[in-house]
Amino acid sequence: MSLHGKTIVVTGGTSGIGEACAREFVARGANVVMASIQRAEGEALEAELAAVGRAKFIPCDVSDESQVQALFQGAKAAFGRVDAIHCNAGAWDKGTAEEFNEAIWNKVMGVNVKGAMLTAKHGVPALRESGGGVFLATTSVAAHIGFPQHAVYCASKAALEALLRCLATDYAGLIRVVGISPGTIRTPMLAATCQGWDKPVEQLYAEVAEKIPVRRLGEPEDVAKAAAFLLSDDASYINGTILTLDGGTLALPPW
Template sequence: MSLREKVIIVTGGSSGIGEACSRHLAQLGARVVIASNQRESGEALAADLRAGGRNVQFVYTDVAQEESVQALMRRTVELHGRIDGVHCNAGVWAQGKVTDFNEAVWNKVMNVNVKSVFWTAKHVLPVMERQGKGVIVITTSVAAFVGFPAHALYCASKAALESLIRSLAVDHAGWLRVAGVCPGTIDTPMLAATCAGWDKPVQELYADVARRIPVRRLGQPIDIAHAVAFLLGDEAGYINGTSIVLDGGTLALPPW
């Protein structure tokens, strides 16, 4: 991988998919900045990776707040002098149909899932333009393409990111690449949260879902990390304005 010494920010980088990406990118030799509002786990992860000889820093960030994102970019440039790539991975989920939501829940989901990517792009693009090169990878979801029951707000937020990927690629052509990863069912804390209230144990639910996925297993965070690393690297130089679906074949399933 062509990531050695590249400076990569991972938002939501302290748990789930983000943690796997932070670890994998650091192991490939990137200089990783973990951005998260989970201070304790973020600092612990950075310390663990540094103990293994990796160049990793943690920067506390509330990605829903423009000032916090702007400060993240400033701090990264102070630390490393440049920003080669950003993995916009921070995300939240809320269960329900449109009739179940109020403005507070709408704002929470859209601010973290969508507005955070706007702020990130707004404040990293001037840095990348000065360098003449940069890559943004955005975590979307197969929920952008499927109407999952009781996922109306989450699905809407992820669909917005798919459009933003294309717009960024066109508006900043020539020096910026933008790509997405669309995870399917991945074994993360967020997935476990979606199982709350069911009358089956989580592991039994997971086994039922795994049997329905064509590869016959749930995805693991490292599956996504491998794709993110590839997209951030020079080997993916002709992948732009599009997303890679990582769902084990879920979208290929017929509706019966």
């Protein structure tokens, strides 16, 4: 599962799952570029990781094409090549159809779907220049579950999974395209989804954990270890596959 010497671009690499992935990849000897809209967090993480390995933060809004283009130019300028992309940046919002507005659509679809398409558009040429590589995206079990009041988020993740299958066939032989579909992972995004309930977040987490077959929430490091495997050459025959990482949630019978 070596990532030694590979240059990996992680979008949303400064919080939650993406941050854990950046830490894991650096620990395994990769050159890691973290990209996100969190400038302060990114600069702090770069300083911390650059002390133990090779890491660079590049500010980037993945829904803005010129910034995504600049991201890959910056990654090549920093490390000379791009071997893998972890398309992980994600945005979340909730509301019923009657509460829907363009701002919610543009934020959630703009990051989760358009952002992924732009990451592929500008990432694929960078991978081709390196002779090929891996494109990994963080999808969600939300692609397959109708979470109450989450129509736009769920639709965005279903669209992302469809996009991955198409990329896997379009670039087969050059780029391996894979996904990780997490269940309930303890991150700032999960905490945000728990705001506004009549219970403290930790109590909600405990109640949710009881409903997950393995009786715990997922940790960002659980995702990072799986991501490291999927990006490594040990996964060289895995293409077009989306790995569910949910402690058995989707396997649970509905009664």
